[in-house]
Amino acid sequence: MGHFFRWCNISSSFLLEANVIIIALGCVFMWDLYNHFDLKQTTLEHINTELYMCLSSRLFIIRTLTILGYLSSGIMGIVISRSLTLFRFAGYLLLTSMTLIFTFAIGVSQYIYKKHGRYYSNMMLHDLWMKNRIEPLEALFDCCGKHGAIDYEIANRTWSKASCCELPNCEGCEEMFYEFLNSFEMEIARDNIILFVCLFIAVLLIIVYYKNSEMQFDPYLSEDEDEILFDMEASASNPR
Numbered sequence: 001m002g003h004f005f006r007w008c009n010i011s012s013s014f015l016l017e018a019n020v021i022i023i024a025l026g027c028v029f030m031w032d033l034y035n036h037f038d039l040k041q042t043t044l045e046h047i048n049t050e051l052y053m054c055l056s057s058r059l060f061i062i063r064t065l066t067i068l069g070y071l072s073s074g075i076m077g078i079v080i081s082r083s084l085t086l087f088r089f090a091g092y093l094l095l096t097s098m099t100l101i102f103t104f105a106i107g108v109s110q111y112i113y114k115k116h117g118r119y120y121s122n123m124m125l126h127d128l129w130m131k132n133r134i135e136p137l138e139a140l141f142d143c144c145g146k147h148g149a150i151d152y153e154i155a156n157r158t159w160s161k162a163s164c165c166e167l168p169n170c171e172g173c174e175e176m177f178y179e180f181l182n183s184f185e186m187e188i189a190r191d192n193i194i195l196f197v198c199l200f201i202a203v204l205l206i207i208v209y210y211k212n213s214e215m216q217f218d219p220y221l222s223e224d225e226d227e228i229l230f231d232m233e234a235s236a237s238n239p240r
Helices: 002-007 012-042 057-082 086-130 135-141 150-155 174-216 223-237
Strands: none
Touching (some): 057 086, 135 174
């Protein structure tokens, strides 16, 4: 194992550059999170988003905290690349371990939750229909009702001006709304899987760097022993 860490020698400059990339990626995905939040607050403001996990306020809070932890890990990685101590190394591992768990959980949960996505999207659409608030969705997707003009005929309601119900090939909003939410969900999964992979690689780099430093500097050598060794070396090099 020792030969492996000596072979994988990592300089502090390389470690610094790697963690700068980590911070840059964190900023990109923080902007992506802001765009998702803005979409929820503007385009989907009339929808009860708490019915759908990827749009719930709780998930947005967890994603925000996760990316902040990701950025903090990058900052700590830069600090470690400049000055490595056992305390900083332990704190870094603790923070990154928690961040890795959250990013992995969010990314995987989106794929697991996907099979229930159609049920919840239909439930949200039905909620809009029953409250007669489906018009903004019809304007957004250029659709008509849940399944088409037949919904208005059965309910004996007049379709909205924003819909395309008067056109012969106008489809219902159900499938379009589901595809829209599904793509939103996959974006969240993609972001968190990328964050997980990049941070995992950064952790491995930090561990290798720490092991290399541990081999070069004996952590069990006290200051008194260091002074004694220095005096012995000085005496050997300058014999009387």
